[in-house]
Amino acid sequence: MIKSYGTGLNAPSVVMLEQVELSPAEQTEAAARRATYLANAAWASRHAALIGRTCAGRFVCIAGGELFVADTPAEAHALAGTAHPDEVGATYSTRVPDQQRPKIYAH
Amino acid sequence: MRINGFWHVGPDSTVRPIIPATALGSDGLPHDISLLVDTGADRTVLDFDTYVKLGLATKATGEFELEGVGGLSRSVIVPAQLQFTKAEGGTALVNIQLMALTEATSLGMNVLGRDFLSLFSVIVDRQGDTVCLLHGRHRYVIQES
Numbered sequence: 498m499i500k501s502y503g504t505g506l507n508a509p510s511v512v513m514l515e516q517v518e519l520s521p522a523e524q525t526e527a528a529a530r531r532a533t534y535l536a537n538a539a540w541a542s543r544h545a546a547l548i549g550r551t552c553a554g555r556f557v558c559i560a561g562g563e564l565f566v567a568d569t570p571a572e573a574h575a576l577a578g579t580a581h582p583d584e585v586g587a588t589y590s591t592r593v594p595d596q597q598r599p600k601i602y603a604h
Numbered sequence: 605m606r607i608n609g610f611w612h613v614g615p616d617s618t619v620r621p622i623i624p625a626t627a628l629g630s631d632g633l634p635h636d637i638s639l640l641v642d643t644g645a646d647r648t649v650l651d652f653d654t655y656v657k658l659g660l661a662t663k664a665t666g667e668f669e670l671e672g673v674g675g676l677s678r679s680v681i682v683p684a685q686l687q688f689t690k691a692e693g694g695t696a697l698v699n700i701q702l703m704a705l706t707e708a709t710s711l712g713m714n715v716l717g718r719d720f721l722s723l724f725s726v727i728v729d730r731q732g733d734t735v736c737l738l739h740g741r742h743r744y745v746i747q748e749s
Binding site for chain 2: 514516589
């Protein structure tokens with residue numbers, strides 16, 4: 498659960514929901530990026546146990562079927578982007594928990 | 605409208621319901637991200653990793669506190685647009701004021717809160733391996749077998 502405090506935060510945050518049609522080129526690009534992103538996310542899932550065991554407390558970024566690990570998110574993204582520049586925008590990244598325990602979102 | 609998600613195994617080997625989306629970074633380039641379907645969250649919140657990935661520090665408007673089980677965490681408000689792929693084709697755009705956590709030890713996952721989820725019927729079905737959001741012409745039916 499997440500509660501928000503602060504002036505104006507209790508006001509609705511969603512301004513607008515609209516449905517649009519992307520151009521054919523935009524659709525192709527978005528579909529390709531999504532497919533790559535899902536492949537990277539699926540790779541992370543298949544290797545979840547390894548990532549959890551070896552990367553605790555660090556930031557990981559998956560691109561091109563490779564795992565990039567660093568102490569900061571910027572560094573992890575940079576490593577992946579350098580190795581796979583064609584996958585910028587489609588990498589899967591996350592911070593690996595320090596310890597394995599049940600989570601109630603939020604923190 | 606139907607927006608599909610999936611059950612995703614996280615680095616702690618726990619399975620959680622996820623909706624994929626596209627967010628624009630401060631450089632104007634699209635980045636795909638995953639958001640946890642969290643009906644317990646008042647607001648949609650981005651974790652620190654995504655905050656850095658999208659370069660949101662340049663778009664933040666003020667600092668605020670978020671409260672969770674672990675206590676208070678600092679965050680910023682960022683106006684953003686999320687793009688969702690519709691199962692029937694086409695794209696849904698949502699303009700939303702996101703919260704973004706600015707601390708590395710917080711959350712660890714982007715959270716889709718009720719500020720957004722209240723627009724939809726939310727299906728989180730582990731037994732049926734289904735995660736989806738329904739709006740408009742797409743509806744659900746509960747039947748007794």
